[in-house]
Amino acid sequence: MRKARLPGFALAIPAWVWLATFFIAPVAVVFYYSFGYKPGLFGTHATDRLSLDRYVEVLTPTFFETFVATMWIALAGTALCLVIGGPVAYWMAVKAPPSWRGLLLALVLVPFWTNFLVRTIGWQVILAPEGWMSQAAQAIGLPAFDILYTRTAVLLGVVYNYLPLMILPLFVAFDRVGEPLREASRDLGANRLRTFWRVTLPLAQPGIVVGMLLVYIPLMGDYITATVLGGAKGNMVGQMVAAQFQTAQNWALGSAMAVTLVIVIVLSAAVVGGLCWLGTWPLRRANRVVLDAPEEVTA
Template sequence: MKKMQQLALPYLIWSILMLLLPMLLIVFYSVITSGNTIIPFRLTLEHYVRFFTDPDFLLILWRSLSIALETTIICLLLGYPIAYYIARCDEKRQNLLILLITLPMWINMLVRTNAWIGILSNDGVLVQFLSLIGFHDVQILYTRTAVLIGMVYNFLPFMILQIHTSLSKMDNSLIEAAADLGANRAQTFWRVTFPLSMPGVVSGIALVFLPSVSSFFIPKLLGGGQFFLIGNVIENQFITVGEWNFGSAISVIIALIMMLLMMLVRKAEKKSAVQEDRS
């Protein structure tokens, strides 16, 4: 037992230096402001008050949450049928389809997002196709739609993989039993398949929603600086404005929101696991 603890010591030290210490510094910066020559800083909550009393920042926060929710819903609506189809294929085809889904993820996300600039631009493939079918003078790049497309493209595989994992672990004899009891395909899906896949659905929602809220380079690239999300505000406060204290306060607020959401997701996972055990 002591040997195992010793083996875990380097990881513990690394976690403290790379994870815990930076978070503590961010929290510290968020509650201080410049002082005088005697006391270089003083404790304050004015950065949090500034955020929650400024309607512009609250609007950006709401915009970030809303587009993250839209991204999650679209990923769920697209990802579940894909994951369901893959789970019903034979093992060899499943491996091939999973490889095709994960293959783009081998390329850096920044590079993949940059590629969408060419696709969504006025001379891009998508706009040209829309022009051919009668939709002229369509502006997609540097809009909310472009940001949403980039979000869905980058985070859809996480939803598919999580749902597929739950569906592939499902006991097919339950579906056969439902058919023997007279249930049609729709009834079997909604009463057997979908409830048993809920752990994967919940995990997929968490893996899509949480990074969507804090994403900053997708709105920056596809929004062209005209569509600000909360991640862009944090980046702007640190790099452009130089207000580290206020940027740290926003970071802490987003971290608390994400921790709350993770607690809710974990609670939902436990609830779905209990229902699965009962079934």
């Protein structure tokens, strides 16, 4: 009865072709470059001799320290976003009057939709040692701000910039649990803490994981925040990679760094995910519901 159907993936072909041409192909080329070397002062890359030497170079302490520092900032930033944004998302989804929700969500979205760079510059103005905030602090006897261009400033900027990306999925996750289930839990005699621990949190867990990934992954590659608030001291991997291409003109090393960055992101996300899974094992075990009726009751 039916005429010949298009294959299922037909509608995905345009997107596939686009991504193959402008994502897979260029990234594959960079992957290839990463096995090459820098020939002399004026060349950017050569691939007539292929080796893993650039990766060895990336793993030397000079460069690898930056990887570790970036990962530290990314992990700390993600954890802080979770700790700061979690209660807000919970309040918005569970405790706040439902009629406020639209407004509250808009309040989270406005900073998210303000230009990333401009928001960060706003912090630069606030934190400036000679700015009015600093003067106000001095007026009431506090020391002048001197955190601009330090790791603390970078961390603050990073938490600020990625906080909406944590609040939104957490809000959706907490909201999805729904009032009826919480009510049921309370009706069945669980107190508030128990309801949170055994109903709300386990059901919201996928959203929490999504939020953490949404913050952690872009944060690992971000270097704009560090450039604006960290100056020279807030060195991130992204800055290092960019410098290899823009100033040092060593494309082979830069490519190896870029590939290592992607590997580090995927591996560390997997490790953190695995640790979270292991860490919540007692929780899941305690929450396990045995659906089979006990023998003695059925007998």
